[in-house]
Amino acid sequence: xxxxxxxxxxxxxxxxxxxxxxxxxxxxxxxxxxxxxxxxxxxxxxxxxxxxxxxxxxxxxxxxxxxxxxxxxxxxxxxxxxxxxxxxxxxxxxxxxxxxxxxxxxxxxxxxxxxxxxxxxxxxxxxxxxxxxxxxxxxxxxxxxxxxxxxxxxxxxxxxxxxxxxxxxxxxxxxxxxxxxxxxxxxxxxxxxxxxxxxxxxxxxxxxxxxxxxxxxxxxxxxxxxxxxxxxxxxxxxxxxxxxxxxxxxxxxxxxxxxxxxxxxxxxxxxxxxxxxxxxxxxxxxxxxxxxxxxxxxxxxxxxxxxxxxxxxxxxxxxxxxxxxxxxxxxxxxxxxxxxxxxxxxxxxxxxxxxxxxxxxxxxxxxxxxxxxxxxxxxxxxxxxxxxxxxxxxxxxxxxxxxxxxxxxxxxxxxxxxxxxxxxxxxxxxxxxxxxxxxxxxxxxxxxxxxxxxxxxxxxxxxxxxxxxxxxxxxxxxxxxxxxxxxxxxxxxxxxxxxxxxxxxxxxxxxxxxxxxxxxxxxxxxxxxxxxxxxxxxxxxxxxxxxxxxxxxxxx
Amino acid sequence: xxxxxxxxxxxxxxxxxxxxxxxxxxxxxxxxxxxxxxxxxxxxxxxxxxxxxxxxxxxxxxxxxxxxxxxxxxxxxxxxxxxxxxxxxxxxxxxxxxxxxxxxxxxxxxxxxxxxxxxxxxxxxxxxxxxxxxxxxxxxxxxxxxxxxxxxxxxxxxxxxxxxxxxxxxxxxxxxxxxxxxxxxxxxxxxxxxxxxxxxxxxxxxxxxxxxxxxxxxxxxxxxxxxxxxxxxxxxxxxxxxxxxxxxxxxxxxxxxxxxxxxxxxxxxxxxxxxxxxxxxxxxxxxxxxxxxxxxxxxxxxxxxxxxxxxxxxxxxxxxxxxxxxxxxxxxxxxxx
Numbered sequence: 001x002x003x004x005x006x007x008x009x010x011x012x013x014x015x016x017x018x019x020x021x022x023x024x025x026x027x028x029x030x031x032x033x034x035x036x037x038x039x040x041x042x043x044x045x046x047x048x049x050x051x052x053x054x055x056x057x058x059x060x061x062x063x064x065x066x067x068x069x070x071x072x073x074x075x076x077x078x079x080x081x082x083x084x085x086x087x088x089x090x091x092x093x094x095x096x097x098x099x100x101x102x103x104x105x106x107x108x109x110x111x112x113x114x115x116x117x118x119x120x121x122x123x124x125x126x127x128x129x130x131x132x133x134x135x136x137x138x139x140x141x142x143x144x145x146x147x148x149x150x151x152x153x154x155x156x157x158x159x160x161x162x163x164x165x166x167x168x169x170x171x172x173x174x175x176x177x178x179x180x181x182x183x184x185x186x187x188x189x190x191x192x193x194x195x196x197x198x199x200x201x202x203x204x205x206x207x208x209x210x211x212x213x214x215x216x217x218x219x220x221x222x223x224x225x226x227x228x229x230x231x232x233x234x235x236x237x238x239x240x241x242x243x244x245x246x247x248x249x250x251x252x253x254x255x256x257x258x259x260x261x262x263x264x265x266x267x268x269x270x271x272x273x274x275x276x277x278x279x280x281x282x283x284x285x286x287x288x289x290x291x292x293x294x295x296x297x298x299x300x301x302x303x304x305x306x307x308x309x310x311x312x313x314x315x316x317x318x319x320x321x322x323x324x325x326x327x328x329x330x331x332x333x334x335x336x337x338x339x340x341x342x343x344x345x346x347x348x349x350x351x352x353x354x355x356x357x358x359x360x361x362x363x364x365x366x367x368x369x370x371x372x373x374x375x376x377x378x379x380x381x382x383x384x385x386x387x388x389x390x391x392x393x394x395x396x397x398x399x400x401x402x403x404x405x406x407x408x409x410x411x412x413x414x415x416x417x418x419x420x421x422x423x424x425x426x427x428x429x430x431x432x433x434x435x436x437x438x439x440x441x442x443x444x445x446x447x448x449x450x451x452x453x454x455x456x457x458x459x460x461x462x463x464x465x466x467x468x469x470x471x472x473x474x475x476x477x478x479x480x481x482x483x484x485x486x487x488x489x490x491x492x493x494x495x496x497x498x499x500x501x502x503x504x505x506x507x508x509x510x511x512x513x514x515x516x517x518x519x520x521x522x523x524x525x526x527x528x529x530x531x532x533x534x535x536x537x538x539x540x541x542x543x544x545x546x547x548x549x550x551x552x553x554x555x556x
Numbered sequence: 557x558x559x560x561x562x563x564x565x566x567x568x569x570x571x572x573x574x575x576x577x578x579x580x581x582x583x584x585x586x587x588x589x590x591x592x593x594x595x596x597x598x599x600x601x602x603x604x605x606x607x608x609x610x611x612x613x614x615x616x617x618x619x620x621x622x623x624x625x626x627x628x629x630x631x632x633x634x635x636x637x638x639x640x641x642x643x644x645x646x647x648x649x650x651x652x653x654x655x656x657x658x659x660x661x662x663x664x665x666x667x668x669x670x671x672x673x674x675x676x677x678x679x680x681x682x683x684x685x686x687x688x689x690x691x692x693x694x695x696x697x698x699x700x701x702x703x704x705x706x707x708x709x710x711x712x713x714x715x716x717x718x719x720x721x722x723x724x725x726x727x728x729x730x731x732x733x734x735x736x737x738x739x740x741x742x743x744x745x746x747x748x749x750x751x752x753x754x755x756x757x758x759x760x761x762x763x764x765x766x767x768x769x770x771x772x773x774x775x776x777x778x779x780x781x782x783x784x785x786x787x788x789x790x791x792x793x794x795x796x797x798x799x800x801x802x803x804x805x806x807x808x809x810x811x812x813x814x815x816x817x818x819x820x821x822x823x824x825x826x827x828x829x830x831x832x833x834x835x836x837x838x839x840x841x842x843x844x845x846x847x848x849x850x851x852x853x854x855x856x857x858x859x860x861x862x863x864x865x866x867x868x869x870x871x872x873x874x875x876x877x878x879x880x881x882x883x884x885x886x887x888x889x890x891x892x893x
Binding site: 062071073074077151152153154158179181182247248249250251271273275276277278280281283284285286287288289290304409438439440441443444 | 592593594601603604605606607643645662663664665670673729732736737740742743744745747749751752753754837838839840841843847848851853854855856
C-alpha cells in the first residue's frame with residue numbers, strides 16, 4: 001500500500017514549535033494525533049529518547065496491586081476506569097494515551113488523518129502476534145470495532161463514536177414502556193474498510209480530531225475473534241500477560257508470557273487483590289505490606305501513608321472532576337439565568353479546598369482544564385451573590401429556590417462537596433437539601449435527576465468531555481443541554497488540529513458554558529497513590545491506567 | 557417428635573417462600589433494571605431495552621418470580637445463561653439443576669459459587685469466635701454471679717457494660733491503630749488469601765478479637781444475671797442445706813437451671829455471626845457473607861440478595877430449632893406439643 005502523505009498541518013506545528021508559540025508537550029500531543037510518530041515528534045521537540053530504560057530493570061518476582069476485581073467476561077461493557085486494569089494486560093488497545101497526555105500508537109504502527117479529519121488510515125504494527133502465534137491483522141480490527149459498535153454488545157464505545165461513525169435508525173416500533181426502539185448501523189458501507197491485511201481506513205461522517213484517543217477508550221480492547229467475544233482465564237490476547245485465575249470481588253492473577261512484542265514483561269506474575277470498598281482497608285493493606293501498590297488512594301488516607309518509609313507517593317494533575325449538573329428539562333434549571341445564578345453563588349476555590357484540600361484546584365464551570373492543550377484562559381469567574389440574587393429574581397424566583405441535590409454515597413468527598421455548595425448557595429437564597437444514594441443507584445438516575453453531582457474522568461483533550469456530555473442528543477448528555485450554537489462551535493473546534501487555533505474557539509465555548517451551561521463545576525482533582533519503593537516503572541496516570549509490562553521489582 | 561419435625565419443616569419452607577417473595581417485591585421498587593445493572597451506566601437506552609427484551613424482564617412480577625422459583629427447583633433453565641441472550645455467562649453445573657440460584661449481576665458468576673466461597677470463611681470466623689466467647693462469657697459470668705456484690709464483681713460488671721456499649725467499628729479502629737500502624741504486629745486486613753506474608757492465624761486475630769469483645773461481654777452479663785437469679789431459688793438453698801459440696805451445688809443445680817437464657821442469647825449470637833457481621837468484615841476486608849450482603853444490596857444484585865436472604869432465614873430457623881432441642885435437654889419439663 002502506498003504510504004499516505006503526512007497531515008498538511010504538521011509543518012505549521014513544527015513552525016510554531018520553532019517560534020516557541022507552542023510548548024514541547026503540546027507539540028508532542030498534537031503531532032502524534034496527526035500521525036507523526038512519537039519518536040520523530042520527540043526528536044523535533046528536543047526530548048531525550050526513552051529507550052535506554054529497558055536495559056536497567058531487574059527480572060522476576062510477583063507484584064500485588066490492590067484494585068476492585070471486576071468480572072472480565074465482557075471487556076467491551078466495562079463501566080469504570082478501574083475495570084480494565086486486569087484485562088488490559090492481556091488484550092490491548094490500538095492506541096494508548098500515556099501519563100504525559102500523549103497518545104501513541106500501540107497495536108497500530110501509526111495513523112494518517114486526511115486534511116479534513118474525515119478519513120483516518122490506521123496501519124497495523126508488524127510483528128504483533130496473538131498468544132496463539134497468529135499475526136494480528138486488519139480483519140481483527142474490523143471484527144472488534146464492528147462488535148464494539150453493535151447494539152447487542154452494549155458497549156459504551158457506541159456512545160463515544162456514534163456522532164461520527166453511526167446512524168441512529170428509528171425502527172418505528174415501541175417497547176412495552178412506550179419507548180421508541182432504535183438501532184444503530186454504519187453511516188456508510190465505506191465507514192470502515194480493510195485496505196489490505198495491515199491497513200484499515202475509517203471514513204467519518206463528520207471531522208473528528210480525537211479518533212486515536214477514542215481507540216484507547218477503556219473498553220475498546222482488541223479481543224481474539226476466534227473466542228467470539230468471551231473473555232476469561234486462558235483467553236488469548238496480544239498482551240504481555242495471560243489471565244490465569246479470577247475470582248471477582250477477591251483476586252485475579254496474571255502471568256507473564258514469552259515472546260511479547262513490546263517492552264518486558266519484567267515480572268513473573270501479578271496478583272490483583274480486592275479488599276472490598278472500605279478506604280481504610282486499602283490503607284491498612286499498604287501499611288502492613290499485604291499489597292505493593294493501590295489503584296487509587298483517597299485524601300483521607302494520605303496522612304497515614306505518607307509516613308510509611310517503604311511507600312513512595314505518586315501524583316498526577318488531571319481533568320478528573322465532579323460536576324453539579326442541572327437537568328434543563330426540569331424547573332428551575334430550564335432558565336439560563338437560574339443556572340448562571342447557581343454558578344455565581346458558588347466559590348470554586350473554597351469548594352475545592354473543602355472537598356479535597358491540597359489535592360484539588362479551582363475550576364471555572366466549563367469543563368475544560370488547564371491540562372488540556374486547547375484550554376483558553378478567561379477572566380476570573382468570581383463569586384457574586386448579589387448578581388445571583390438579581391438573576392433569580394429576574395427568572396421569577398425573588399425568594400430564592402428550593403432544590404434537592406443527589407449524590408453518591410462513596411467516596412465521602414461527594415458529601416463534603418455537596419455540603420460546601422449547599423452552604424455557599426444559601427447566601428443567594430438557594431436552599432439545597434442533600435440526598436445520598438448508594439453508588440449503583442445513582443447511575444440509574446443520573447440522566448433524570450434534576451440536580452446531581454456526577455464524576456467525569458480525565459480525558460486528554462478538552463473537546464472530548466464537551467462532546468460526550470453537552471452536545472445535543474448524545475448518549476451521555478445527562479443535563480439534556482441542547483444549544484445549537486454550542487454544537488456548532490464544538491463541531492468547528494473538533495475540526496481544528498492546531499491547539500492554539502482551537503483554543504480561540506474554545507474561549508467562545510468556555511464563555512458560553514459559563515453564561516448558559518448546565519453545570520456548576522468547582523474543582524479539578526489531583527489523583528494520587530502509593531506504591532512500594534521496590535516497584536520500578538510505575539507512573540500515576542490521569543486515567544488510572546497501569547502498564548504492567550513496564551513494571552519491575554528491585555531486590556531491596 | 558415426627559410430627560414436631562414435620563411441622564417445623566413445613567414452617568421453614570413457608571418462611572423461605574414468603575421471605576423470597578418479599579425480597580422480590582422490594583427490589584421491584586428499587587431504581588434501575590437488571591439490564592442496566594448488567595450493562596452499566598454508560599450503555600445507551602437502546603442497548604438496555606434490547607437486553608431487557610432478551611431476558612423478558614418486562615413480564616409481570618408473578619411470572620418472573622415463578623420463573624425464579626422453577627429455576628431454583630431445577631424445572632426450568634436459567635434464562636441469563638441462554639446463548640441467544642449473549643451475556644457469555646456459564647455455569648459448570650449446566651443451566652438446569654436443583655438449587656440453581658441464578659447469576660450474580662455484580663460478579664457475573666453463579667450465585668451458588670459466590671456463596672460457597674464466602675460461607676466457609678464466615679463459618680471459620682464464627683467457630684473461632686464462639687470457641688472464645690463461650691468459655692470467656694461463662695467463666696466471667698458464673699464467677700461474677702457467684703460472687704455478686706463483691707468489689708471484683710462490680711469492677712468486672714462495669715467493664716463489661718462499657719465494652720458492650722463500645723461500637724465495633726470504634727474498637728476495630730483502635731486495635732488497628734495500635735497493632736498495625738504503631739506496633740506493626742498484626743496485618744491491617746484479613747483477606748485470607750494464599751501467599752500473603754501474614755499467615756491465616758494472624759489475619760484472624762483482629763476480627764475475632766472485635767467479635768469476641770462485642771459478644772462475650774454481653775453474654776457474660778446475661779450469664780451473671782441468670783446465675784444470680786437461680787441462686788435465690790429454694791432448691792439451691794435446699795441443696796446447700798443438705799451439705800452437698802459447693803462445686804456440686806454450682807454445677808448440678810445452679811448452672812443447669814441458669815443455662816436457658818444464656819443458651820438463647822448464644823444462639824442469637826451464632827445467628828448474628830453467621831449472617832450479620834458487616835462492619836467487622838468491611839473494616840478488615842474479611843471475605844464473609846456479611847460484607848457480600850452489603851455490597852449486593854448497594855449494587856441492587858437481586859439474585860445474590862435473594863440467596864443471602866434465604867441463607868439468613870435458614871440460619872434463623874435452624875438456630876431456633878437447635879434452641880428448642882437445647883431447652884428440652886436442659887429442662888425435662890419442656891416437651892414439644
